[in-house]
Amino acid sequence: MSTPDELKTRFWNALANSPFLFLQLDSAPEKAVPMTAQLDKDADSAIWFFTTRDHGLARMGRATATFAGKDHEMFARFSGVLTEETSRERLDQHWSSPIAAWFDGKDDPNLLLLRMDLGQAEIWNSDMGFIDNAKMLLGFDSREEAREEHAEVML
Numbered sequence: 001m002s003t004p005d006e007l008k009t010r011f012w013n014a015l016a017n018s019p020f021l022f023l024q025l026d027s028a029p030e031k032a033v034p035m036t037a038q039l040d041k042d043a044d045s046a047i048w049f050f051t052t053r054d055h056g057l058a059r060m061g062r063a064t065a066t067f068a069g070k071d072h073e074m075f076a077r078f079s080g081v082l083t084e085e086t087s088r089e090r091l092d093q094h095w096s097s098p099i100a101a102w103f104d105g106k107d108d109p110n111l112l113l114l115r116m117d118l119g120q121a122e123i124w125n126s127d128m129g130f131i132d133n134a135k136m137l138l139g140f141d142s143r144e145e146a147r148e149e150h151a152e153v154m155l
Helices: 004-017 088-094 130-137 143-147
Strands: 020-025 033-036 046-052 061-068 074-084 111-125 150-154
Touching (some): 004 074, 088 111
Antiparallel strands (some): 046 111, 061 074, 111 150
């Protein structure tokens, strides 16, 4: 059984290992798009995304992200608020060659760095371990074990 804090730690590690997720504005849920989360281990409940000023996410506001980790061992859905990040220091911190491939430099007038201030999250750990997985494969009831690997938390 994992505690909510343990699940949060596993979630952050899984997201750092594979920072790809679907992001949508709550006002336009049909427009979910794949994005790459920019993480800062010292940030308090925030992640960043590079996009363009003419992208639908540029409208900002309440948003929801959906995450599936590598090997499908971790899943999460979390909400927050997207705002423009105006810190040049933050832009420099997250700038990389893969990001540069999408823009005409850091001063590209269409470049937009979004900050997502995080709120409520639901986290599911589907890696229940060898014994619990074996029980499930043999047809034994695994619902309680699965419930113990789920948490509703604040990020």
